[in-house]
Amino acid sequence: MKRAILILISILGVFRCFGQRELSISVRNKENKRIPYALVILKNAEFAFNTDKKGNSVFFLKDSQIDTLLVKAQGFEDLTVSIPKEGKDLIINLTEETHPNLKAARRNSAKVKPxxxxxxxxxxxxxxxxxxxxxxxxxxxxxxxxxxxxxxxxxxxxxxxxxxxxxxxxxxxxxxxxxxxxxxxxxxxxxxxxxxxxxxxxxxxxxxxxxxxxxxxxxxxxxxxxxxxxxxxxxxxxxxxxxxxxxxxxxxxxxxxxxxxxxxxxxxxxxxxxxxxxxxxxxxxxxxxxxxxxxxxxxxxxxxxxxxxxxxxx
The missing domain is CATH 2.60.120 (Jelly Rolls)
Structure with missing residues (x-):
């Protein structure tokens, strides 16, 4: 497992290490409603984690770490975001997918066994x-x-x-x-x-x-x-x-x-x-x-x- 960064999914029990900075993420929709358990992939580090049930997560990365986040959530379009060089709070707003659910004509099948x-x-x-x-x-x-x-x-x-x-x-x-x-x-x-x-x-x-x-x-x-x-x-x-x-x-x-x-x-x-x-x-x-x-x-x-x-x- 690559350990270019130290990832912490839970905000409990974390501590700041020398040469690292903290970044908190909040994943929401366009109306700022939080999206639970969104997937966040750090593309360069090849590491992934999910946000918590409130759409939040905290992780640490090296001060020199340059990476890009791919954020995914069911029913929303994928979004690629660059990690800011400064600051510790990042709010990510995802756009709902516009294409409708795929459908197929349902056939009449009374009393058909599963x-x-x-x-x-x-x-x-x-x-x-x-x-x-x-x-x-x-x-x-x-x-x-x-x-x-x-x-x-x-x-x-x-x-x-x-x-x-x-x-x-x-x-x-x-x-x-x-x-x-x-x-x-x-x-x-x-x-x-x-x-x-x-x-x-x-x-x-x-x-x-x-x-x-x-x-x-x-x-x-x-x-x-x-x-x-x-x-x-x-x-x-x-x-x-x-x-x-x-x-x-x-x-x-x-x-x-x-x-x-x-x-x-x-x-x-x-x-x-x-x-x-x-x-x-x-x-x-x-x-x-x-x-x-x-x-x-x-x-x-x-x-x-x-x-x-x-x-x-x-």
Missing amino acids: SELNGIDKDSVFYFIGLGKRYENPNYLQYAQKFVIEKAGSALTSVTVNRLVLFLRNDGFDADLKRAMFRIRLYTLDSLSDTPGKEFCNEVIQVVDTVQKVVKIDLSKYKITIPTAAFFVAIEVLRIPYNEQLVLLNKHGIAYDAPPHTLDRGNIFQPFIGLLPRGKQNGAWVLTIKNEWKQYKYFPDKSTNFAISATVVP
Whole structure:
């Protein structure tokens, strides 16, 4: 993990270090209403964090640090902002996206049984993103699973996510891997790149889960119609203290029982999504810290899919 800057997402317990200056950020819309959990990417440092539920965050950077912020929030246009050379308060106003949600004609389908895509037996999930992958620091912003249906116009009624749930104790160090808060994002397929394309639901679907390995999210109240035959269900990782997990980074993979005060400890963020070695093609895609989608490969000799299933009604 690059440490060109020291980032502090929580304003509690921070202190000023020599040669550093404090910068506070407030992300709002054009009417100055605060935007919770906006994503801020420091492009040169290749580091990212989310604001808090009031749209605020505080971080420190070196006096000589020159960087540019990419600010993203669901339902708003991305905005690139240069870090000011002076001052310590920065208010960022985002513009709401002008294009309407993508729609598809809903077909009459009385008494049609729902269909589960990528159905998963919870006892068959043994691998998780970020766990034991050699040389990988899983600092991805989103995890997206690709699905294909026969025709556009089906209703998306629920999404089920399988994730890592553990509680470890080693020499007085507690690693609580149960709690997690994340968001569901939905994308069409970009036919040119085969990556997630346009978002077709601007509703903020936020999930707070503290105990479950298998999390089923009921989407029926959102009345979501899938506008294309191929689409993606993505998990947006919120890089906030609530989800933060301190780990030991080494050449053999990530260890969750890192002793306190270890120099090569790093931080990654919940939820840790399950992985499946099945399917004819890799359906797993990740959004990198550079704001680029790339296909994710975990199994060297098999295709990789995320343990994410979707229920649709034709």
